[in-house]
Amino acid sequence: MTGLExxxxxxxxxxxxxxxxxxxxxxxxxxxxxxxxxxxxxxNAIHGVVLVGAIFIVAAIFNASLSSPLFIALAxxxxxxxxxxxxxxxxxxxxxxxxxxxxxxxxx
Amino acid sequence: MTAYALAQTIVFYxxxxxxxxxxxxxxxxxxxxxTARVGNRYAAVGMLLAIAASIWRIDAAGWWxxxxxxxxxxxxxxxxxxxxxxxxxxxxxxxxxxxxxGAAACISTAEFFVLATAPPSLSPQLRLLTYVxxxxxxxxxxxxxxxxxIAFLKLQEWMTGRPVTYKGQQAVNALIGLSALVLALGIMxxxxxxxxxxxxxxxxxxxxxxxxxxxxxxxxDMPVVISLLNSFTGVAVAITGFELDNQLLIVSGTLVGASGxxxxxxxxxxxxxxxTNVLFGAFGASGGMEVASASGAPQNxxxxxxxxxxxxxxxxxxxxxxxxxxxxxxQAQHSVRELADQLEKKGVSVKYAIHPVAGRMPGHMxxxxxxxxxxxxxxxxxxDINPEFGRTDVALIIGANDVTNPAARNVPxxxxxxxxxxDVDKAANVVVLKRSMRSGFAGIDNPLYEDPKTVMLFxxxxxxxxxxxxxxxxx
Numbered sequence: 001m002t003g004l005e006x007x008x009x010x011x012x013x014x015x016x017x018x019x020x021x022x023x024x025x026x027x028x029x030x031x032x033x034x035x036x037x038x039x040x041x042x043x044n045a046i047h048g049v050v051l052v053g054a055i056f057i058v059a060a061i062f063n064a065s066l067s068s069p070l071f072i073a074l075a076x077x078x079x080x081x082x083x084x085x086x087x088x089x090x091x092x093x094x095x096x097x098x099x100x101x102x103x104x105x106x107x108x
Numbered sequence: 109m110t111a112y113a114l115a116q117t118i119v120f121y122x123x124x125x126x127x128x129x130x131x132x133x134x135x136x137x138x139x140x141x142x143t144a145r146v147g148n149r150y151a152a153v154g155m156l157l158a159i160a161a162s163i164w165r166i167d168a169a170g171w172w173x174x175x176x177x178x179x180x181x182x183x184x185x186x187x188x189x190x191x192x193x194x195x196x197x198x199x200x201x202x203x204x205x206x207x208x209x210g211a212a213a214c215i216s217t218a219e220f221f222v223l224a225t226a227p228p229s230l231s232p233q234l235r236l237l238t239y240v241x242x243x244x245x246x247x248x249x250x251x252x253x254x255x256x257x258i259a260f261l262k263l264q265e266w267m268t269g270r271p272v273t274y275k276g277q278q279a280v281n282a283l284i285g286l287s288a289l290v291l292a293l294g295i296m297x298x299x300x301x302x303x304x305x306x307x308x309x310x311x312x313x314x315x316x317x318x319x320x321x322x323x324x325x326x327x328x329d330m331p332v333v334i335s336l337l338n339s340f341t342g343v344a345v346a347i348t349g350f351e352l353d354n355q356l357l358i359v360s361g362t363l364v365g366a367s368g369x370x371x372x373x374x375x376x377x378x379x380x381x382x383x384t385n386v387l388f389g390a391f392g393a394s395g396g397m398e399v400a401s402a403s404g405a406p407q408n409x410x411x412x413x414x415x416x417x418x419x420x421x422x423x424x425x426x427x428x429x430x431x432x433x434x435x436x437x438x439q440a441q442h443s444v445r446e447l448a449d450q451l452e453k454k455g456v457s458v459k460y461a462i463h464p465v466a467g468r469m470p471g472h473m474x475x476x477x478x479x480x481x482x483x484x485x486x487x488x489x490x491x492d493i494n495p496e497f498g499r500t501d502v503a504l505i506i507g508a509n510d511v512t513n514p515a516a517r518n519v520p521x522x523x524x525x526x527x528x529x530x531d532v533d534k535a536a537n538v539v540v541l542k543r544s545m546r547s548g549f550a551g552i553d554n555p556l557y558e559d560p561k562t563v564m565l566f567x568x569x570x571x572x573x574x575x576x577x578x579x580x581x582x583x
Contacts, residue, residue, distance in 0.1 A: 006233040013350060013358060020346075020359045024366025027132060031139045036371065036470035039138050041201050042148055043367055044338050046131050048204075049155060049360040050211045050345045052162045056352050057215045057222075058173050059166035064226040071218060075173050078214035083181020085208035086159075090152045091189035092200055096475055097145045 038096045045089025051082030116165055123161030124356040130154030131360055135367065141484075158356055194476060195436040198468040199263035202256045202334045205341050209252030212344040213311065216246035219351060220307050227300065239299040241351035243292045246307075247314040248344040252337050254318030259334055262326065263468060271326035278388065281320045288313035321387070329386045331469040332375045336383070339368025375470055409545070412563040414572065417539050418579030421447075424501035426457045428493065430530055431473045432466050434507015434543065438569035441480040444506060447573055448482070450580045460486050461493040461503075461530050463511035494531045503535035507542065507569045513554045523552060538562040541572045 058075045130150045137147025192200045261267045291310035295302045342364025349357030448458040466473045515522040516529045
């Protein structure tokens with residue numbers, strides 16, 4: 001990668017980063033207090049996307065033929081923790097929101 | 109490029125795009141009660157697509173690690189999410205958040221050792237970017253990991269929920285933080301051929317810093333801290349995206365970082381406590397502040413019986429229920445609704461006053477009362493209900509403490525001075541259901557209990573409310 005290519009590469013990523021900041025602020029700017037807890041829990045689940053990063057690091061380790069226990073352990077822990085974040089996060093959010101469903105059913 | 113590789117690439121980027129769109133739509137839908145459940149599922153579907161496409165993209169290299177990790181993680185995640193009591197939810201969120209932070213730190217650590225053991229041929233600029241981002245994501249991820257665990261231990265009451273402070277604390281914290289920073293700068297400056305001791309030292313300092321930074325925070329500030337740590341993990345994930353050249357991580361992590369920051373500020377605002385106070389002004393702990401409450405245990409409290417309270421309630425025109433953490437702990441929400449039903453049968457108007465930080469998290473009370481099918485239109489926000497207290501015969505406080513403490517209004521030396529509270533003391537009568545005279549989560553006395561209008565009904569909230577239901581029924 002030449003210096004010029006690097007600059008364009010970096011700024012592509014920074015552009016995405018900057019736009020995502022604004023979307024993040026905008027998308028939840030009008031939330032009733034009632035939904036603060038489920039919303040926090042859902043954003044918590046979404047950063048579980050770190051699991052995708054864990055999957056890619058597993059590939060990086062295997063493609064470089066690194067098989068020492070240190071690498072295996074780090075990869076395994078990363079995937080496990082990432083999965084706990086995703087699965088636990090969505091499941092607990094779903095549970096919180098079930099309670100809203102009940103309430104709606106009663107209203108109707 | 110073979111057709112197969114092309115297909116892989118196209119599918120991967122399409123899944124990334126779909127996941128980003130589904131995450132954003134999901135968050136949007138989560139902002140309204142009617143669509144919240146759909147929102148959560150959108151986000152979950154997006155996640156599933158992203159994970160499946162990623163596994164295919166790498167041709168399932170090291171598939172057994174991925175398989176074992178996902179299997180173990182799913183069992184642990186599902187089991188704890190489904191088993192946890194609704195009262196313990198906040199600490200569960202803290203724990204899942206810590207897992208995410210830990211994953212980010214593990215990824216960066218693995219990346220560091222991959223770069224050290226089998227350096228790929230990278231241009232100097234790209235190498236620098238990789239080192240900068242891996243170091244930053246490792247530090248933030250580690251802080252979030254250890255900080256979340258301390259937050260969990262505090263909320264679970266496996267350690268004291270009070271602020272832990274000692275002399276020179278901020279200096280120690282600054283020193284540890286600074287050493288992590290110096291090592292990080294050293295690693296970035298070398299960007300390759302880094303002694304692993306530097307990295308491990310930096311990681312250790314970050315982990316210790318996470319512990320130290322949450323220790324002095326306690327009391328009602330805990331939800332704010334969890335929200336803050338949540339956005340930290342988001343940022344760590346975003347920076348991991350820079351490290352791995354993965355736009356999905358950048359976008360999703362940033363979304364969470366930004367929305368988490370906004371949510372944190374909303375909570376801070378609800379408590380009238382700027383974030384700097386939350387982080388550096390240990391709640392009700394630092395020496396001089398205690399003086400305000402050091403007047404000794406309250407002397408003039410009046411204890412009452414279930415029957416007396418039942419009469420008071422049944423013949424009131426309007427009752428406002430003020431739920432707090434005590435109701436959550438006792439799982440009394442169903443009994444509370446039953447009591448409200450009984451009272452309404454007798455023509456009493458019942459309303460619920462929800463303080464923004466009642467319980468351990470904003471919205472905590474709403475979730476519990478929704479579970480008990482309390483009609484949505486009976487729940488009132490602080491600003492809407494406060495004028496009502498003056499027209500109310502009985503304010504029934506069920507396990508809430510700090511959010512009703514008038515010291516926040518009129519004792520400038522009180523640690524919670526300035527926090528908006530529910531004006532329960534404006535009601536004609538105040539009934540406080542409480543386990544004991546122990547002070548609230550913030551660890552300060554509540555002058556409300558000495559108010560001549562106030563009577564105390566001691567005992568487990570559920571037992572007391574069940575008693576009230578029965579007593580009102582037979583009246």
